Amino acid sequence: MQKIIVQGGRPLHGDVHISGAKNAVLPILCATLLADGPVEIGNVPHLHDVVTTVKLLGELGAGITVDEGTLCRGSGITVDPTTVHSQVASYELVKTMRASVLVLGPLLAKYGHAEVSLPGGCAIGSRPVDLHIKGLQALGAEIVVEGGFIKARASRLKGARHVFDMVSVGATENVLMAATLAEGESVLENAAMEPEIVDLAECLKAMGARIEGAGSNRILVQGVDRLQGGRHDVVPDRIETGTFLVAGAMSGGRITAHRTRPDTLDAVLDKLRQAGADIGVDADRITLDMGGRRPAAVNITTAPHPGFPTDMQAQFMALNCIAEGVGVINETIFENRFMHVNELLRLGADIRVDGHTAVVRGVPRLSGAPVMATDLRASASLILAGLVADGETTIDRIYHLDRGYENIEEKLSALGASIRRVR
Numbered sequence: 001m002q003k004i005i006v007q008g009g010r011p012l013h014g015d016v017h018i019s020g021a022k023n024a025v026l027p028i029l030c031a032t033l034l035a036d037g038p039v040e041i042g043n044v045p046h047l048h049d050v051v052t053t054v055k056l057l058g059e060l061g062a063g064i065t066v067d068e069g070t071l072c073r074g075s076g077i078t079v080d081p082t083t084v085h086s087q088v089a090s091y092e093l094v095k096t097m098r099a100s101v102l103v104l105g106p107l108l109a110k111y112g113h114a115e116v117s118l119p120g121g122c123a124i125g126s127r128p129v130d131l132h133i134k135g136l137q138a139l140g141a142e143i144v145v146e147g148g149f150i151k152a153r154a155s156r157l158k159g160a161r162h163v164f165d166m167v168s169v170g171a172t173e174n175v176l177m178a179a180t181l182a183e184g185e186s187v188l189e190n191a192a193m194e195p196e197i198v199d200l201a202e203c204l205k206a207m208g209a210r211i212e213g214a215g216s217n218r219i220l221v222q223g224v225d226r227l228q229g230g231r232h233d234v235v236p237d238r239i240e241t242g243t244f245l246v247a248g249a250m251s252g253g254r255i256t257a258h259r260t261r262p263d264t265l266d267a268v269l270d271k272l273r274q275a276g277a278d279i280g281v282d283a284d285r286i287t288l289d290m291g292g293r294r295p296a297a298v299n300i301t302t303a304p305h306p307g308f309p310t311d312m313q314a315q316f317m318a319l320n321c322i323a324e325g326v327g328v329i330n331e332t333i334f335e336n337r338f339m340h341v342n343e344l345l346r347l348g349a350d351i352r353v354d355g356h357t358a359v360v361r362g363v364p365r366l367s368g369a370p371v372m373a374t375d376l377r378a379s380a381s382l383i384l385a386g387l388v389a390d391g392e393t394t395i396d397r398i399y400h401l402d403r404g405y406e407n408i409e410e411k412l413s414a415l416g417a418s419i420r421r422v423r
């Protein structure tokens with residue numbers, strides 16, 4: 001089992017290059033199933049979740065070509081869906097990565113049937129898929145849940161107006177992908193507005209889909225008979241960007257994140273400014289300068305985009321742990337996303353949890369200790385805390401981290417952190 005060892009106390013300075021977004025590339029890889037020809041995807045991050053998705057597409061029969069380093073940004077993956085011969089996504093793969101459920105809409109729309117294992121819950125919450133199912137049913141699919149599988153059929157999906165009961169990123173993605181090949185017009189109301197939805201829509205449009213309004217809560221899709229191959233570069237990862245900026249802020253340093261998209265990070269940048277950081281923004285660059293200051297505690301309530309992202313909650317919890325003052329964090333998206341609290345307590349943090357609310361009283365110093373990663377962003381928060389703790393912090397179970405951060409140790413080392421992976 002691999003571990004990460006961090007020696008705390010070094011301010012971070014310098015430049016970091018941001019990778020393509022995990023939460024954009026996974027739906028985009030699934031969307032390639034809709035095409036009648038090869039789809040080339042650029043700026044693909046090297047992540048375990050990407051490997052799992054590629055494995056799933058391979059199991060369905062798609063041809064996969066990986067072009068390492070042939071593109072100036074990230075690597076490229078070409079998916080040729082013309083050889084797909086199976087419409088069944090097995091439990092073995094879906095259970096390791098819930099984004100696999102995003103093959104449901106594309107397979108159903110393209111082949112008229114699909115069987116996808118129910119993803120089940122995960123450490124951060126129960127994560128149901130009823131909204132995905134209801135949205136596809138609105139397009140005319142017949143769906144039963146049987147033997148742990150979602151079994152869907154439709155001779156051809158039919159465009160419809162559908163209002164999502166609540167904002168769901170995954171359900172919006174699944175239904176949006178399915179609607180591209182449905183007959184006639186679909187109107188998706190109360191749609192999620194995340195930048196990853198916009199990126200998915202851009203990729204679908206490059207394949208010939210007719211979509212308007214992605215990024216707003218009302219998406220219009222004119223169904224087409226077929227989608228062709230195309231090419232698309234994945235949007236930079238706003239959560240990776242935010243994680244590095246928080247690391248800079250906690251350490252009192254100055255860092256510049258390159259190849260990012262500041263316009264996807266408004267809520268996070270606002271909170272960093274409130275914490276006392278000077279933030280400079282360019283078209284594809286963000287510079288954070290803390291000038292050696294200790295951050296001020298910030299209050300946070302997670303919400304669908306453009307609200308504060310749940311995927312940045314754990315990292316800001318780490319910031320509040322060493323901030324001046326008291327920060328109150330409300331988690332409204334996932335019922336169990338405070339798994340990092342007990343580990344942060346082991347480092348000397350002062351946190352009290354009551355239901356969905358955590359009250360964090362900043363302490364001047366944390367002290368290094370062995371801790372255990374429980375999920376992806378919890379792992380990131382423990383690294384951030386370790387970077388400013390006295391002495392050594394050892395983080396166990398870091399396989400969670402490899403799902404969503406490309407070369408995090410190398411990137412942090414280049415900024416001056418003392419961090420290494422041991423096997």
Ligand SMILES: CC(=O)N[C@H]1[C@@H](OP(=O)(O)OP(=O)(O)OC[C@H]2O[C@@H](n3ccc(=O)[nH]c3=O)[C@H](O)[C@@H]2O)O[C@H](CO)[C@@H](O)[C@@H]1O
Pocket residue numbers: 023125126127128129130131132133166167168169170171192194303304305309310311332333334
């Ligand atoms: C709105 C939101 O912030 N979504 C986050 C969610 O996306 P992800 O797509 O995983 O989750 P959803 O956006 O679908 O979930 C939002 C909420 O809706 C509920 N729900 C969802 C689907 C469904 O069929 N039924 C149902 O009740 C969920 O339990 C949750 O409380 O996790 C991702 C990974 O952390 C984040 O990148 C997304 O920003």
Ligand SMILES: C=C(OP(=O)(O)O)C(=O)O
Pocket residue numbers: 022023098099122124311376377404
């Ligand atoms: C929890 C996350 O991802 P997933 O939905 O893939 O588990 C995340 O990106 O923070």
